[in-house]
Amino acid sequence: MKKILVKGGKKLNGEVNISSAKNAVLPIIAASILCKEICVIEKAPMLEDVFVICDVLKSINSNITIEEDEILINNSNLINGEPDSELVRKMRASFLIMGPMISRFGRFKISLPGGCNIGTRPIDLHLKGFSALGAEINLGHGYVEAFTNKLVGNKIYLDFPSVGATENIMMAAVLAEGETILENAAGEPEIQDLANFLNSMGAKISGAGTDTIKIVGVKELKGIRYKPIPDRIEAGTFMAAAAITRGKIKINRVNEEHLKPIIAKLTEIGISMEKRGDSIIVDGNSEFRPVDIKTMPYPGFPTDMQAQMMSLLCTVPGTSVITETIFENRFMHAGELKRMGGNIKIDGRCAVIEGVDIFTGCEVKATDLRAGAALIIAALAAEGCTKIGDIYHIDRGYVNIEEKLKKLGADIERVDIEE
Numbered sequence: 001m002k003k004i005l006v007k008g009g010k011k012l013n014g015e016v017n018i019s020s021a022k023n024a025v026l027p028i029i030a031a032s033i034l035c036k037e038i039c040v041i042e043k044a045p046m047l048e049d050v051f052v053i054c055d056v057l058k059s060i061n062s063n064i065t066i067e068e069d070e071i072l073i074n075n076s077n078l079i080n081g082e083p084d085s086e087l088v089r090k091m092r093a094s095f096l097i098m099g100p101m102i103s104r105f106g107r108f109k110i111s112l113p114g115g116c117n118i119g120t121r122p123i124d125l126h127l128k129g130f131s132a133l134g135a136e137i138n139l140g141h142g143y144v145e146a147f148t149n150k151l152v153g154n155k156i157y158l159d160f161p162s163v164g165a166t167e168n169i170m171m172a173a174v175l176a177e178g179e180t181i182l183e184n185a186a187g188e189p190e191i192q193d194l195a196n197f198l199n200s201m202g203a204k205i206s207g208a209g210t211d212t213i214k215i216v217g218v219k220e221l222k223g224i225r226y227k228p229i230p231d232r233i234e235a236g237t238f239m240a241a242a243a244i245t246r247g248k249i250k251i252n253r254v255n256e257e258h259l260k261p262i263i264a265k266l267t268e269i270g271i272s273m274e275k276r277g278d279s280i281i282v283d284g285n286s287e288f289r290p291v292d293i294k295t296m297p298y299p300g301f302p303t304d305m306q307a308q309m310m311s312l313l314c315t316v317p318g319t320s321v322i323t324e325t326i327f328e329n330r331f332m333h334a335g336e337l338k339r340m341g342g343n344i345k346i347d348g349r350c351a352v353i354e355g356v357d358i359f360t361g362c363e364v365k366a367t368d369l370r371a372g373a374a375l376i377i378a379a380l381a382a383e384g385c386t387k388i389g390d391i392y393h394i395d396r397g398y399v400n401i402e403e404k405l406k407k408l409g410a411d412i413e414r415v416d417i418e419e
């Protein structure tokens with residue numbers, strides 16, 4: 001059983017390079033289905049979730065090779081089979097292949113997706129979008145199936161700005177006949193990046209990043225090379241890690257615009273943030289103040305940084321409140337942080353955090369991807385040794401996290417422990 005062991009108390013210092021965004025790369029790989037020519041993803045993050053989506057595609061005859069940090073995808077011989085359901089259930093983002101597959105083959109069957117255990121995470125908005133474009137949808141026995149003679153553009157209003165639904169519908173509409181207008185769309189940077197990828201291939205998408213996206217259908221897409229945006233959540237995680245150890249680090253390859261809500265909160269806490277080109281210097285050597293955080297769709301504060309901020313706020317004197325509005329079950333890390341001495345009270349979607357002097361190391365378990373990152377952050381500031389289990393969650397979304405932290409001076413290692 002692999003675990004991450006952290007001996008806390010070391011101030012982080014030095015530089016770290018941010019990998020490409022997992023949440024941009026996953027839909028981009030799904031979007032490659034729309035193209036019969038070769039697509040190359042440059043500077044791809046070598047992560048478990050990326051390997052899973054590649055394996056999902058390979059299970060329907062995609063020819064994918066990984067060379068260093070490039071992923072070469074050749075979908076010319078893709079078949080309209082059912083992708084391996086074991087793989088699909090491993091990760092919710094597998095469902096992002098549905099839009100492109102309906103578009104390419106006119107019918108598609110896939111098992112209902114899995115993913116982090118942070119809420120019920122329905123797919124109704126995706127399916128409403130496919131129906132509006134002319135697909136007939138059947139649900140049953142753990143599967144969803146879609147049929148259509150052709151997809152035709154339409155006006156679609158999303159009840160909630162879902163990231164995945166916006167991406168899936170956008171991909172389905174790219175080769176549809178006529179014009180699609182997607183209203184109340186999500187505007188996350190990863191959606192903008194997907195639109196940039198598709199437009200570079202010849203798609204006609206405008207408005208990505210705003211709440212109204214217009215997609216004018218085109219006949220075909222051409223193969224391209226593409227470098228995705230840097231991972232704003234990985235960058236935010238390192239910012240929180242530097243702050244909690246009261247260290248000072250330079251974070252390279254970041255897009256400051258994408259990090260605005262995270263930078264704003266860290267600055268409010270009292271952390272110094274200095275921009276230098278495409279780097280940011282984070283200095284945690286100051287007095288910290290408690291803050292209130294509410295997770296919101298972009299450009300609001302990202303839910304994917306909520307757990308890491310909770311760890312940091314546990315060490316900030318005074319009372320902070322976190323309200324989680326995106327997922328209904330995303331406070332599982334609070335229980336583990338309490339084991340480490342955190343003073344947190346949960347009431348529905350609110351967490352009230354009273355700052356404590358110090359965390360104390362103990363055995364904890366990652367309950368989902370970002371919860372795992374939160375435990376590493378807490379452990380960096382804890383007295384003694386913390387053993388983090390179920391670290392496969394962390395490997396889904398962070399490239400070499402312990403190597404990167406070790407380079408910054410953390411005492412962290414991955415060990416194989418007999419149960």
Ligand code: UD1
Binds near residue numbers: 126
């Ligand atoms: C994406 C991100 C994830 C992030 C989340 C919110 C990827 C691969 N994952 O997930 O890291 O935490 O955005 O920023 O990009 N919902 C519905 N019906 C639907 C779809 C969603 O009710 O059809 C609800 C969900 O249950 C959830 C909320 O909408 O409560 C947000 O989900 P969504 O934006 O779709 O997140 P994902 O795309 O799954």
